[in-house]
Amino acid sequence: VQVLPGETVSNRKVQRKNLPVCWLDQGQVKARQKSDKERSMQMDIITRLQVRPFTRHLARHILTFMREEDMSTMSKVSRNWRVFLLRELKPGVFSRIRNLEIIEVKKVIDL
Numbered sequence: 001v002q003v004l005p006g007e008t009v010s011n012r013k014v015q016r017k018n019l020p021v022c023w024l025d026q027g028q029v030k031a032r033q034k035s036d037k038e039r040s041m042q043m044d045i046i047t048r049l050q051v052r053p054f055t056r057h058l059a060r061h062i063l064t065f066m067r068e069e070d071m072s073t074m075s076k077v078s079r080n081w082r083v084f085l086l087r088e089l090k091p092g093v094f095s096r097i098r099n100l101e102i103i104e105v106k107k108v109i110d111l
Helices: 036-041 045-051 056-064 068-077 079-088 091-110
Strands: none
Touching: 045 056, 045 079, 056 079, 068 079, 068 091, 079 091
């Protein structure tokens, strides 16, 4: 390329393909996450349904078939289920469930 004395040459921007490749050792590489299929195998069916937005309505539908005693037990079993119940139930229903837990605890203590 010939450049005349009065002309300015503009360089093109640096692109990704111009950067040197550097190989990282295994200590610098983050561990890969498990695939969705592997992770979902460790979750129960209620958690799998309520985690995904397009199946959350099914988890809500399952709640309609449950008694308050069942929901009370559910809230004791798993923190994720307790958060799910807190988010999906009306505050009055959730407080009745919590009161059922308190009553059961008092019965156990009295025995």
